[in-house]
Amino acid sequence: MFEEPNRHGQTISHHGRHRRFNVLRSGSRAILEQLVVKADQTQVITLPGNPGVVVVGNPSMADATVAGNQVFVHGKLFGTTNIIILDVDGNQMAAFEVTVMRPAQSAMVMYKGGSAFSYVCAPDCEMTFHIGDQINRYAGVTEEAKQKIQLATGKAGEEEQPSGGQ
Template identity: 35%
Template sequence: MRAPSTRLPVLPRLALALALAAAAAPGPSRAEPRDAALVTVFVDNAKVIRLPEKTATVVVGNPLIADVTLQKNGVLVLTGKSFGTTNLIAMDGTGTMLAESMVRVEAPQASVVTVQRGAEERNSYSCTPNCQPAMQLGDSTKYFSDVSGQADARRKLASGQGSEQPTR
């Protein structure tokens, strides 16, 4: 009597071999250049970064993820726009790369409570100290639209742009 075969089909074996090789490989993954520093910023938050001397140009790999504003004296303000990872490159006037950083934009977790109702309805609340609606990327479309509409109406009222009172 023969023992049952424990061999995996070819594709699962290949996937397993690739996963093990990636896990055993030394150093950072190919997605992050070996010499690049990692800068982490939260969505809708800013971080101040000092640029290398003689920086003339700053390039953001994906401006949908992060945005930059150049200030005086080699200071850069980095703002998280959306979740993800991108890169930031500083170049001198001749186009020589002076520095490269990986930028990871994450969700602030400390005070955000996420309520999941079923498979498709997700609402986020900021609970500092009391829970209030705080739309986040990934919330249900209706909730996101309602909360952002209220915030926009409030901003317009505060700046004197809107004289209409919101309806209840």
Template identity: 30%
Template sequence: MIKRIAAAFTLALAFMAPAAASDIDIAVEHAQVIRLPGDASAVVVGNPSIADAMVHDGRTLILTGRLQGRTNVIALDRIGRVIYSRDIVVSNPVDNQVALFRGPDRSTLSCGDVCEDIPRVGDEQTRVEGLTDQQRNRLSIADQAMAGDDSGGMPQ
């Protein structure tokens, strides 16, 4: 009887393992390196607003989570054969994050030594727009500094 239960359990695990291995879990705003079985000449992402894929070299694919959701990625070789196909699940990491609710409005804070506002999908719109504008200005200043612009690093 015990041998039958052990055999059934082993058989159940064998059927469950491929299903668990079929999805790639990526956190929002994080990247994951995938080694391909052959050289890829094209990569297609089902919904590029959820995840992005870039071929680093012929056999290295870099996936980046953009927004929470589910999509897929397919890599093709030079004659159009599928060499890689997987589902991607992008989730929002919640470690060291706090959701602050003021009535129906939500703000997300990322916490280390101090907590700072971060824009997340679903947060209060005016707050997200303000944070996004601040980030855009910081990137503009950094771009100007890297380009050797003589404007003193101030956005125009």
């Protein structure tokens, strides 16, 4: 964790890469900071106080979870969006431009006949699914993973109940 006071004497921390983020005092406009998050991973931002509201520009691309003075930013789909953090009085504490990227370490993409196939190699390569991959290839693996999760959560053999209902 890296912490350093900004010009207003406030501190914001970023876990992972050692970077400083500025947080402005109430009533000031926050500077847009750059934050890179890998898809299917999370970055932690520690604020000097508890946020009142966290707004994600495109929730299909990234999401945020608040726990006290920490904001967990989850990468979902590749691309760029923004996150604005307001304090309990509605003043802007921080603003981030969030870029969600494909995890580069141990990731490999094979292109065959215009179709993409993703793998994670550590050290042996296993299939994984990313947006843009050939979906038919992963149908069997997806069903097997679903069954494994159901067994692990004790829901194997249970039928899904229709929503709504009486």
